[in-house]
Amino acid sequence: MAILVDDGTRLVVQGITGREGAFHTGRMLESGTNVVAGVTPGKGGQKHDGVPVFNTVHEATEETGANASIIFVPPPFAADAVFESLDSGMKTICCITEGIPVHDMMRVADFIGTKDATLIGPNCPGVLSPGKSNVSIMPRDIFTPGNVGVVSRSGTLTYQIVNELTQRGIGQSTAVGIGGDPIIGTDFIEILGKFEEDPETECVVMIGEIGGNAEQLAAEFVQKEMQTPVVAYIAGFTAPEGKTMGHAGAIVSGGESTAEAKSEALRGAGIRAATNPSEVAELVAEALGR
Amino acid sequence: MDLYEYQGKELLRSYDLETLPGIVAGTAEEAARAAETLGGTVAVKAQVLIGGRGKAGGIAVVHNATETREAAGRILGMDIRGHTVRRVYVEGGAEIEKEYYLSITVDRAAKRPLILFSTEGGVDIEEVAETKPEAIVRTHVDPLLGLLPYQVREIVFAAGLEGDAAKGVGRTLTHLYEAFEGLDASLVEINPLVLTKDGRVLTLDSKITVDNSSLYRHKDIADLHDVEAADPQEQRAQEVGLQYVKLDGNVGILGNGAGLVMSTLDVVARAGGEPANFCDVGGGADAEKIAEALDIVTSNEQVESVLFNIFGGITRGDEVARGLLSAIERTGIGLPIVVRLDGTNAEEGRRILAENTPENVHTEETMLDAARRAVELARNGGR
Numbered sequence: 282m283a284i285l286v287d288d289g290t291r292l293v294v295q296g297i298t299g300r301e302g303a304f305h306t307g308r309m310l311e312s313g314t315n316v317v318a319g320v321t322p323g324k325g326g327q328k329h330d331g332v333p334v335f336n337t338v339h340e341a342t343e344e345t346g347a348n349a350s351i352i353f354v355p356p357p358f359a360a361d362a363v364f365e366s367l368d369s370g371m372k373t374i375c376c377i378t379e380g381i382p383v384h385d386m387m388r389v390a391d392f393i394g395t396k397d398a399t400l401i402g403p404n405c406p407g408v409l410s411p412g413k414s415n416v417s418i419m420p421r422d423i424f425t426p427g428n429v430g431v432v433s434r435s436g437t438l439t440y441q442i443v444n445e446l447t448q449r450g451i452g453q454s455t456a457v458g459i460g461g462d463p464i465i466g467t468d469f470i471e472i473l474g475k476f477e478e479d480p481e482t483e484c485v486v487m488i489g490e491i492g493g494n495a496e497q498l499a500a501e502f503v504q505k506e507m508q509t510p511v512v513a514y515i516a517g518f519t520a521p522e523g524k525t526m527g528h529a530g531a532i533v534s535g536g537e538s539t540a541e542a543k544s545e546a547l548r549g550a551g552i553r554a555a556t557n558p559s560e561v562a563e564l565v566a567e568a569l570g571r
Numbered sequence: 572m573d574l575y576e577y578q579g580k581e582l583l584r585s586y587d588l589e590t591l592p593g594i595v596a597g598t599a600e601e602a603a604r605a606a607e608t609l610g611g612t613v614a615v616k617a618q619v620l621i622g623g624r625g626k627a628g629g630i631a632v633v634h635n636a637t638e639t640r641e642a643a644g645r646i647l648g649m650d651i652r653g654h655t656v657r658r659v660y661v662e663g664g665a666e667i668e669k670e671y672y673l674s675i676t677v678d679r680a681a682k683r684p685l686i687l688f689s690t691e692g693g694v695d696i697e698e699v700a701e702t703k704p705e706a707i708v709r710t711h712v713d714p715l716l717g718l719l720p721y722q723v724r725e726i727v728f729a730a731g732l733e734g735d736a737a738k739g740v741g742r743t744l745t746h747l748y749e750a751f752e753g754l755d756a757s758l759v760e761i762n763p764l765v766l767t768k769d770g771r772v773l774t775l776d777s778k779i780t781v782d783n784s785s786l787y788r789h790k791d792i793a794d795l796h797d798v799e800a801a802d803p804q805e806q807r808a809q810e811v812g813l814q815y816v817k818l819d820g821n822v823g824i825l826g827n828g829a830g831l832v833m834s835t836l837d838v839v840a841r842a843g844g845e846p847a848n849f850c851d852v853g854g855g856a857d858a859e860k861i862a863e864a865l866d867i868v869t870s871n872e873q874v875e876s877v878l879f880n881i882f883g884g885i886t887r888g889d890e891v892a893r894g895l896l897s898a899i900e901r902t903g904i905g906l907p908i909v910v911r912l913d914g915t916n917a918e919e920g921r922r923i924l925a926e927n928t929p930e931n932v933h934t935e936e937t938m939l940d941a942a943r944r945a946v947e948l949a950r951n952g953g954r
Contacts, residue, residue, distance in 0.1 A: 391683070436885075440883075440913070463679050494680065
């Protein structure tokens with residue numbers, strides 16, 4: 282088992298002929314991902330790396346039975362690409378695109394509520410279940426199959442920590458980069474819930490950042506709903522204080538969004554909170570009794 | 572992108588929000604002339620992109636041109652929480668009956684716009700939120716439906732408003748939501764929104780933050796960006812799509828991805844060093860962008876060594892290595908540079924570096940080792 286993507290994933294790549302889309306399609310194919318189709322409007326009928334290219338996601342789905350998508354479409358068109366994917370019945374959608382307007386994302390997030398689908402991202406590295414399916418831009422060489430679930434707001438920091446886990450001989454069930462944007466399709470809590478239900482996942486690593494209060498909400502969830510041990514790391518202890526204007530943000534989040542405050546909330550909920558990436562791997566080993 | 576009060580008000584007027592007449596001034600003389608034009612009692616308000624100007628003495632209520640000249644002379648050049656006042660807004664007066672608080676922001680957890688309204692405006696609203704949360708009416712808006720008329724009525728009634736106040740606040744709210752959406756704002760805040768003795772509802776202050784990711788479709792707003800207020804290196808970084816922040820130490824930090832960069836700052840601090848600045852090249856940076864980033868980081872005089880920490884996903888190690896070498900060749904940077912390269916195409920990148928390593932480039936395997944090395948080199952004085 283794994284979460285979100287596995288052997289049954291049939292992937293369509295939106296923006297397959299673009300620079301990033303083309304490069305990472307090759308890498309996903311090398312990882313053994315079942316990439317069944319690509320979409321680039323106006324390039325239907327072509328082939329890329331042996332993958333048939335279609336003009337629309339609907340067409341791609343009808344022809345190939347795709348059930349998941351990964352999006353490499355430029356920011357002005359990315360929200361539209363998510364809508365297209367949702368309307369075509371994709372169950373898992375990973376939106377890699379960075380820089381989508383927040384108002385576009387609020388509309389997307391609203392629409393997802395009407396669909397039986399999971400959107401990961403945007404501005405995220407995607408999802409990778411080692412040895413099963415790679416729907417991501419993550420460097421696969423650093424992964425090894427195993428029992429640790431990873432969920433993170435940060436892309437590169439995930440690689441850093443996964444690398445440390447692998448070097449210690451600790452494998453991963455699934456790694457999910459949920460993205461660092463203000464509005465994302467799926468929060469920590471939803472992913473933590475999926476890991477809790479996954480019999481293969483024996484420990485979860487949660488990687489957070491300063492800003493917002495997603496980590497505090499996750500801490501509450503872990504305390505109330507989870508049996509699986511959780512190890513957390515928040516980056517940005519020494520980051521300069523943000524120069525946010527206005528009071529509304531502080532009123533909404535109702536508390537501090539510093540790494541210190543977040544780590545405290547996590548520890549208060551009985552979660553092991555590391556102070557640097559290397560310590561994460563140590564705490565995971567401890568949680569697994571290794 | 573944060574907007575100055577005077578810029579925000581001009582935009583809000585285009586959405587039919589009512590404000591007082593005002594004139595922006597860059598000198599005490601201009602301010603005095605503005606006061607003469609406006610006539611009567613005026614407020615002289617510091618224009619800074621940070622809150623708390625009232626408490627810092629950045630607002631004065633004055634009665635004639637002479638007083639205005641004095642007040643503006645005092646406020647211009649003032650430092651308010653690290654922001655230098657370079658302009659004041661001279662604004663006409665009004666007879667105020669009541670002060671309200673109104674804002675619309677993006678509620679990240681709910682993934683929807685959130686309206687906050689309180690009849691206890693003007694004061695420290697965060698304190699109201701803590702001590703008297705029931706005094707703030709909170710309403711989420713469905714972004715696909717927009718703000719519905721019944722919601723406006725609910726807010727107004729929940730706040731206990733009647734008559735002119737109810738009508739005026741309702742109208743303001745409707746227009747402010749249009750502005751929030753139309754401007755692609757992540758925050759519009761009016762504190763205070765006032766009811767005048769003659770029954771008008773006026774926007775007395777404006778704090779607007781426009782979502783940077785939407786600026787491609789708001790060229791007019793993007794043009795309002797205050798180049799002078801920005802650090803020149805931050806400005807240059809922004810122009811080429813890099814995130815750069817200046818700090819006070821002596822280790823320059825360059826990395827990819829906000830999380831890794833923040834973590835790198837933490838690790839440098841733990842190694843006993845102090846970051847001089849940091850630059851996030853983001854995802855998918857090519858050789859040219861890497862070169863630009865290195866140039867920006869090292870152009871800060873305080874930098875004694877550079878820690879170059881890349882874990883490639885969408886960013887490719889070979890591009891990074893080529894960018895680094897071309898930057899060194901082009902600019903002749905002699906500072907010690909500690910490189911830690913991992914992830915996508917990292918092997919290829921390390922090979923490129925190994926074949927052409929300039930004397931000042933040191934490679935390290937791990938993030939911790941790289942941080943220790945950079946801190947040590949900075950301590951020994953890189954320049």
